[in-house]
Amino acid sequence: MxxxxxxxxxxxxxxxxxxxxxxxxxxxxxxxxxxxxxxxxxxxxxxxxxxxxxxxxxxxxxxxxxxxxxxxxxxxxxMKLLQYGSAVRASMAIVKIAEPTLMTLRDKTRQTALLAVRENWGARCLLRLPGPEVDVVSWTTGQWLPMHVGAAPQALMSAMSDTEVERYLADNKDWSTRQGERSPDDVRDSLQEIRRRGWALNMESITKGVASLGTIVRDRHDAPLCAISVSGLQYHYTGTDLEQTAASVMAAASDISRRMQD
Known part of the structure; x- marks a missing residue:
């Protein structure tokens, strides 16, 4: 019994x-x-x-x-799910620490500012601050993107070891973007460039006329914590504007990293 x-x-x-x-x-x-x-x-x-x-x-x-x-x-x-999402985001220390810096970055660049963390073979957006010039809604809070699409996911992928990158390239079956299919060799080439300059650039791979630029935030041991990015109209991401945007994003990442260590 x-x-x-x-x-x-x-x-x-x-x-x-x-x-x-x-x-x-x-x-x-x-x-x-x-x-x-x-x-x-x-x-x-x-x-x-x-x-x-x-x-x-x-x-x-x-x-x-x-x-x-x-x-x-x-x-x-x-609508109740909004309450859960808000509570989850509020409980994350990294969001609380990064938000003031991202607000400053948004106001300085006038672009939408985002924070994302790695989740399996992709990145999930934890925070999105709409830009005053244009509100980019192609990647919203809570949404997941694969590693090879978007600036923040590619920045996170650049922090992966070569062994992990090759596992992703072998496992991934969908290489589609708005501009067409990417190949593993395309990804390898772009990762070399991202690692060399320290930031990732996405030009219209998700939304027509919209570009984004992202980089890694690291802890005191140089391990990746998250990625931040800004997104806006494509013409802001060329020439001198591109250099200024990259410098602003890199400075914001350094500031968040410092705040995480305080």
């Missing part, structure tokens, strides 16, 4: 974990979709039947995690 009870508890715990995983998968599918999904579309995305998907979506809606558009029947991520 004791063994039967233990087996039953194990099965119950496993079932609860499976339900939680399905809920996470459903929200991931809605995040990727952007424009919402119907229960049938969610069922297809998470490989389950429609009735199970509908019950799951209804429960998540009741909890405030999702909202439903009555006119289309589609589900969207709910």
């Amino acid at each position: 004791v063994q039967d009870s233990a087996d039953s508890n194990d099965r119950s715990a496993g079932s609860r974990i499976a339900v939680i995983q399905k809920a996470v998968n459903a929200m991931d599918a809605l995040l990727a979709a952007g424009d919402g999904l119907t229960p049938t579309e969610v069922a297809d995305a998470i490989d389950t039947n429609r009735s199970t998907a509908f019950r799951l979506l209804t429960s998540l809606e009741y909890a405030g995690m999702l909202s439903r558009d009555e006119s289309t029947g589609k589900y969207h991520l709910g």
Whole structure:
């Protein structure tokens, strides 16, 4: 009887974990979709039947995690998730320390300023401060980008060892950018240039007419902590303007690094 009870508890715990995983998968599918999904579309995305998907979506809606558009029947991520995101960001020491410097950088360059950390084979944006001249929304807070796309992700990749870089080049299957496919050799060449000058430059690889420039923030042991970048209209990223922007971003990275050590 004791063994039967233990087996039953194990099965119950496993079932609860499976339900939680399905809920996470459903929200991931809605995040990727952007424009919402119907229960049938969610069922297809998470490989389950429609009735199970509908019950799951209804429960998540009741909890405030999702909202439903009555006119289309589609589900969207709910406003409550904004509270979670805000709380996560507020708890991160690196954001608290870097934000004043990034605000100064934004005001000086008049560009959108961003902070990102490495996450697996990519970078996740933790902080985005809209620029006074143009608000670049191609990479928003919480969004993830692969290593070979964008200035901050490429800056983070430049801090990886050659062995890690080669693993990424071997593992990655999608080399698409707005300007077309990149190749592993393209990435290797750009990494050499980034390491030589200390910053990465992205010209329209995500959004037409928009460029970005990013660099690494390091700790006292020279290990990478995060990357910062600025993003704006492409004409700011040529000639003398480019040199001034690069100098400003590099100075901001040094200031954040110093603040992290205080």
